[in-house]
Amino acid sequence: MRLFEATQHFFNEAADQLAVHDSLRDLLSTPLREVQVQIPYETDSGKTACLVGYRVQHNRARGPMKGGLRYHPGVDLDEVRGLASLMTWKAAVVDLPYGGAKGGVVVDVAKVSERELERITRRFIDGIHDIIGPDVDIPAPDIGTDQRVMAWIMSQFNKYHGFNPGVVTGKAVEHYGIPGRAEATGRGAGILALKLMQRLNRDPRETSVAVQGFGNVGSHVARFLSEAGCRIVAISDQYGARYAPQGLDVGQALRHVAQQKSSIKELNEGNLISNDELLEIEVDMLIPAAIGGVVTEANMTRIKAPMIVEAANGPISPEADRYLNARGVAILPDILANAGGVTASYFEWAQNRQHYRWNLQRVRSELERTLTTAYDEVSAEADARNISLRLAAYMIGIRRVAFATSLDGMN
Ligand SMILES: NC(=O)C1=CN([C@@H]2O[C@H](COP(=O)(O)OP(=O)(O)OC[C@H]3O[C@@H](n4cnc5c(N)ncnc54)[C@H](O)[C@@H]3O)[C@@H](O)[C@H]2O)C=CC1
Numbered sequence: 001m002r003l004f005e006a007t008q009h010f011f012n013e014a015a016d017q018l019a020v021h022d023s024l025r026d027l028l029s030t031p032l033r034e035v036q037v038q039i040p041y042e043t044d045s046g047k048t049a050c051l052v053g054y055r056v057q058h059n060r061a062r063g064p065m066k067g068g069l070r071y072h073p074g075v076d077l078d079e080v081r082g083l084a085s086l087m088t089w090k091a092a093v094v095d096l097p098y099g100g101a102k103g104g105v106v107v108d109v110a111k112v113s114e115r116e117l118e119r120i121t122r123r124f125i126d127g128i129h130d131i132i133g134p135d136v137d138i139p140a141p142d143i144g145t146d147q148r149v150m151a152w153i154m155s156q157f158n159k160y161h162g163f164n165p166g167v168v169t170g171k172a173v174e175h176y177g178i179p180g181r182a183e184a185t186g187r188g189a190g191i192l193a194l195k196l197m198q199r200l201n202r203d204p205r206e207t208s209v210a211v212q213g214f215g216n217v218g219s220h221v222a223r224f225l226s227e228a229g230c231r232i233v234a235i236s237d238q239y240g241a242r243y244a245p246q247g248l249d250v251g252q253a254l255r256h257v258a259q260q261k262s263s264i265k266e267l268n269e270g271n272l273i274s275n276d277e278l279l280e281i282e283v284d285m286l287i288p289a290a291i292g293g294v295v296t297e298a299n300m301t302r303i304k305a306p307m308i309v310e311a312a313n314g315p316i317s318p319e320a321d322r323y324l325n326a327r328g329v330a331i332l333p334d335i336l337a338n339a340g341g342v343t344a345s346y347f348e349w350a351q352n353r354q355h356y357r358w359n360l361q362r363v364r365s366e367l368e369r370t371l372t373t374a375y376d377e378v379s380a381e382a383d384a385r386n387i388s389l390r391l392a393a394y395m396i397g398i399r400r401v402a403f404a405t406s407l408d409g410m411n
């Protein structure tokens with residue numbers, strides 16, 4: 001099942017529980033606007049190449065649309081549409097004044113130079129600058145994009161519309177960003193992972209964790225949980241995984257990746273295993289923090305972790321979700337588990353608009369407060385109705401968006 005169909009499935013399950021009527025259901029599940037643009041750019045060898053980029057704006061009932069920008073060879077319109085809809089429910093679950101959007105460019109960042117990446121980004125913004133903006137739609141980082149890309153987005157947007165740092169979040173601290181945004185998604189997933197352990201009466205110091213993906217999100221969640229006393233037994237990137245049942249040294253892995261610009265595969269610790277094997281090891285908590293669609297009908301019966309934290313977007317298919325729920329696996333859903341990123345983006349955006357800045361301690365404490373409130377609401381809803389955390393999170397998100405839509409009027 002493709003990502004948009006999967007998100008629609010989760011949406012419909014919750015909409016059934018809420019008895020959302022058909023016309024409102026159509027309105028809430030149909031994206032507001034979908035844009036595909038051609039991205040012609042000059043390669044370093046002087047040739048003209050052409051890529052495709054997308055921006056899908058899903059819903060704006062609760063505020064300007066918000067969501068990251070993915071640079072990955074697997075990007076297509078269906079994926080971006082699914083990711084945009086996840087943003088709508090995510091922003092509502094954590095009660096941010098945002099709607100949902102997402103963008104993507106079909107490109108392998110490992111195969112283009114930094115100068116080419118800049119040209120690609122600027123040409124992409126040429127194509128979408130008139131549909132984004134600080135009060136309309138605000139991009140941010142996702143797979144393959146980082147603070148350099150955010151800087152080019154801001155710079156190119158400003159050429160058309162004048163200085164406005166609030167057009168994009170996830171910027172460098174020295175360039176209108178805020179301390180704590182870069183770590184926020186992983187840290188947030190870590191804070192919520194501890195809540196899930198608490199819910200199941202697990203001691204973090206007796207909990208083993210496997211993390212798939214060691215980019216922005218995976219590296220920060222691994223570090224946070226390692227500092228909280230968990231044993232990080234496996235980590236990976238797209239090239240392979242390292243596994244050590246007695247635990248890996250996360251600090252050493254972070255230095256290895258940062259200093260040697262090398263992959264996890266080359267790490268001199270643990271056994272080399274594949275990403276598929278990582279998902280199936282005997283571990284207390286599994287944290288997918290890379291791409292979507294990694295736990296499906298094909299491998300669900302071999303997943304052994306009793307707790308899963310979806311730091312990635314859409315890592316578990318509906319079939320696998322149903323199967324794992326029936327087996328009693330506790331799953332913290334993406335629309336809550338990785339909401340720390342958009343929460344810190346909201347802090348950055350609000351501060352950009354008012355030209356002030358919080359320090360790291362304030363960002364961290366507000367992040368924790370926001371996520372804890374959302375977690376408490378979701379777990380209370382799940383307990384009261386005896387339903388999964390995912391269904392509860394969707395119900396809260398849909399209820400909020402539906403209410404805003406009804407206040408707005410449907411005509
Ligand atoms: N960056 C953010 O603030 C947010 C990111 N997310 C989600 O978190 C996930 C990771 O995003 P980032 O860490 O930002 O991306 P990133 O680009 O910084 O890191 C991605 C990681 O995944 C690995 N990877 C890529 N393809 C893979 C494959 N086929 N198999 C296994 N590993 C693979 C890469 O090697 C890298 O370690 C994505 O699902 C994204 O949508 C969710 C919320 C916010």
Ligand SMILES: O=C(O)CCC(=O)C(=O)O
Nearest residue numbers: 066067068140341342345
């Ligand atoms: O920080 C943001 O605005 C959005 C992050 C994002 O793309 C996501 O939560 O999936």
